[in-house]
Amino acid sequence: MNKTIKSLKNYPMEELNRIKASLKEKGIKIYDFGTGDPREPTPDFIRKALIEAVPEVSQYPSVAGRKDLRDTISKWFKNRFGVSLNPDTQIIPSAGSKEAIFHFPLVFIDPEEDKKRVIFGTPAYPVYERGTLYAGGIVNPVKLKEEDGFLLRLDKIEKSILEETKIVWINYPHNPTGAVAPASYFEETVRICQEYDIILCSDECYTEIYFEEKPHSALEFGIENVVVFHSLSKRSGMTGYRSGFVAGDEKIISLYKKERANFGVASPDFIQQAALSAWKDENHVLERNRIFKEKRDLFIKFLDSIGLTYLYPxxxxxxxxxxxxxxxxxxxxxxxxxxxxxxxxxxxxxxSVEITENNCESEYFRVALVPTLEECKEAIKVWEKVHKSFL
Known part of the structure; x- marks a missing residue:
């Protein structure tokens, strides 16, 4: 077995699945705030678009994806972030963001080079590290601090480390903390990455779930050496469809598109047509955000009432x-x-570095507001009883 695989603990969501199965066997009602997989239905018009696109004869899809989908994504990005992207040279449809994030280091990390370090903040989405390890890179986790607003501060990292760094991963709005980055943060981070010839990879899967000001994209602050990853999973309730896109620096996108043919990850044509319909519509996004805000407000009121501290989402x-x-x-x-x-x-x-070094400690836990509003209300009653048992 690959020694990299042997050194990793089980993927966190798989461990949660084991726990849920155990609870189910005991007959305990489950309120699942563990996995970020919302229960709100995929909009009807998206499902219809997929069904109508299923062909009589199914053929292999291309890595480049449908031109009309790339055109639609380009228009959406311009409307949302004010950034113009060439649909033919700066956008690649992907099978969700996870595979695109995982495979990226396999193309851009050379284990024989000195410049093979990958920086990411922790707590973090596990795939940034795992993709790096499979690619033979050096992982460089940086513990995110509450006093920094859980922002990955490259200005606080030693120059010698930055000189050895090939990729920096940022993720704002952030999973798991919900932290949001201001424009000044993106400006500085893009500048530092360009100065040290680092590829800045910005995981932007949560930019469309917001309750106050609209979150930024890293591409608003520079194109050179910048790549962003977007997904329809959370925005449009399409976690099971596996659809997203990668966009940014034309040279990086060109090389990544060329090598992705080796991975067999081209998005099926009927999925792409469902995605096209999703990117064209904003009304369902506003409705989903309304529902998430209602659940967020319910929990904030509850957490305040029992005196728990949290990062305001x-x-x-x-x-x-x-x-x-x-x-x-x-x-x-x-x-x-x-x-x-x-x-x-x-x-x-x-x-895994923190775990190996016995430096994996946290006072926090994450709640994902994925159950229905009624389930949230039920869970709060149970939670309140559990909390009182500690007083």
């Missing part, structure tokens, strides 16, 4: 919550789990 459907003072997060989360409330403990978002 301006975007995403996540709430990053600190365990009560004097109570280890593991104990608090365990009590919630035993009563059917599934959440993700902060340690699930540590890197």
């Amino acid at each position: 301006k975007a995403t459907f996540y709430i990053w919550i600190k365990s009560p003072s004097g109570i280890p997060a593991k104990d608090y989360v365990k009590a919630l789990l035993e009563n059917g409330i599934v959440v993700s403990i902060g340690e699930n978002f540590c890197s």
Whole structure:
């Protein structure tokens, strides 16, 4: 077996699936706030677009994707972020963002070069690290700090490290904390990456779930050495469709598109046509955000009432919550789990480096607002009883 695989712990969401299966066997009602897979239905017009596009004869899709989809994404990006992208040379449709993020280092990391370091902040989406390890790169996790607003501060990283860095991953709005980055942050981060010839990879899968000001894209602040990753999973309730896109620096996109033919990840044509209909419409996005805001506001009121500290979520459907003072997060989360409330403990978002060095500790846990509003109300009643048991 590949030694890289052997060194990794189970993917966090798989561990949550095991826990949920155990609860189900015990007959405990499950309120699943653990995995970021919303329960709101995929809009009817998107499902119809897919059904109508299923062909009598199905043939291989191309890595470049449908031109009308790329044209639509280009128009959407211009309307949303004010950035013009050439649909033929700066956009690649992908089978969701996860595979595109995972495969990216396989193309751009050369294990024989000195410049093979990949920087990302923790807590983090595990795929930034895992893609790097499979590619033979050097992972460089940086612990994100509450006092920095959970922003990955490249200005605080040693020059010698930056000189060895090939890729920097940023993710704002952030999973798991929900942190949002201001324009000044993107300006500085883009500038530093360009100065050190680093590819800035910006995972922007949550830019369309927001409750106040609209989040930024890194491409608003520069194209050179910048690549962004977008997805319809959260924006349009299409997690099972696996549809997204990669966009940015023309030279990087050209090379990535060429090499992606080796991975067999081209999006099926009927999925692309469903995606085309989704990118054309904003009304369903506004409606989904209204629902997520309603759930967010419900939880904020509850958390305030029981005195728990949390990072105020301006975007995403996540709430990053600190365990009560004097109570280890593991104990608090365990009590919630035993009563059917599934959440993700902060340690699930540590890197393997932190785990190996026994530096994986967190006072926080993540709640994903994916159950229905009524389920959220039921869960709050259960949670309140669990919380009182610690007083």
